[in-house]
Amino acid sequence: MQFPIPGPIGDKARAIADLIKPELPLAAGICVVAGEIIGSGGLPAPYTALLGFLTGFFVSGSAMISNDFFDLEVDRINHPMRPLPSGRITIAELTLLTFIFTAVGFLAAALLGPQALALTILIWIIGILYNWRYKESGLLGNAMVALSVGWTFIFGGAVVDGLANGMIWIFAALAFVFDLGEEIAGGAMDVKGDDKRSARTIARIYGKRHALNISGLLSLLFVAIGTIPFVMGWLSSCYLAVFLPVDLAVLYLAEKLRASQTDEEGRRRIRQLYLVVTFLVIAFIAVKPVCELSV
Structure with a gap:
């Protein structure tokens, strides 16, 4: 995200954006709202949707910010231009931002009720x-x-x-299995960096090829989980128009990732896979009214 504001204010805004990685908190907020839509079977109240989005966005943003604090010494070597090691953000500013993001996330969750606050504190x-x-x-x-x-x-x-809506657990399982596979694959693309951290990734211990094979198997599991709603009768065949293209794209890109020859090619395939699964969430919500009418 770019900020065209000139001068020190613009520089600080750009540094904060680099720190937060806003596309990830945005995705978290959107997935919370998607969960509300799936769970309720319709559009949630605007108040509920807004608070859900804010909880996902700010709690995710808080994790992004605190990550840079704990990664400071490694980033001094591997990523010296990150906001903290480069001096664009100070420790005091990072601490304040962490507090603000955490407080806003917790407040939004608290307004949704004690269960929401408890779940938020747990994931935080x-x-x-x-x-x-x-x-x-x-x-x-x-x-x-x-x-x-x-x-x-x-x-x-x-x-x-x-x-009680089974589709909530299906999407949670799809998200878990997919992201686990991509985290493992991501480790295969960063073996050199993980060597410096002495990280016990699958790729570092057992080899890059082994890690990518496991990632590929998790992609197969992702597709298998996606068949459950149709077998159980939770979804009509109308939804196949969303799931089939996504499944084919995931299998194709997972194989391309498994066969990738360079780290950059692998990272490109991982980004493409994330885009495909993001499309699944958006398309599922978009076709829901049409598919419900066709039942």
């Missing part, structure tokens, strides 16, 4: 633990990140009392 603790101690733990760290992604749908479903 998991994010802090990951940044502080478990980032180098390999598969456990990968699973913690994937759990945070799946949490967005569960949280969205919870705030509309929709956890």
Whole structure:
């Protein structure tokens, strides 16, 4: 995200944007709202949608910000132009931003009720633990990140009392399995950086090819999970117009990722996979009114 504001204010705004990585908190907020729509079977109240989005955005943003604090020494070597090691953001500013993002996220969740606040505090603790101690733990760290992604749908479903809706758990499982696979694949593209951190990633311990094979198997599991709603009768055949193209694209790109020859090619395939799965969420919500009418 670029800020055309000239001078020190614009420089600081750009540094904050680099720190937060706004596309990730935005995605978290959108997935929470998607969870609300799926869980309720319709559009949530604007108040509920706004608070859900704000919770996802600010709690995710808080995790992004605190990550740079715990990564400071590594970033001094590997990413010296990140906001903190480059001096564009100070420790005091980072601490203040972490407090603000956490406070706004918790406040939005509290306004949605005690259950929402409890779920938010839980995932916030998991994010802090990951940044502080478990980032180098390999598969456990990968699973913690994937759990945070799946949490967005569960949280969205919870705030509309929709956890009895099986599709909430399907989307949470899809998000978890997909992100776990991409976290493992991402580790295969950053073996050199992980060597410096002594991270216990699958790629570093067992080799890049082994990690990419596991990522590919998780893509197959992603497709298998996507068949459950049709087998159970939760979704009509109308939704196949969304799931089939996504499944084919995921399998195709997962194979291209598995066969990638360079780290840059692998990262490009991972980005493409994320775009495809983002399309799944948006398209599912978009066709829902049409498919419900066709039943």
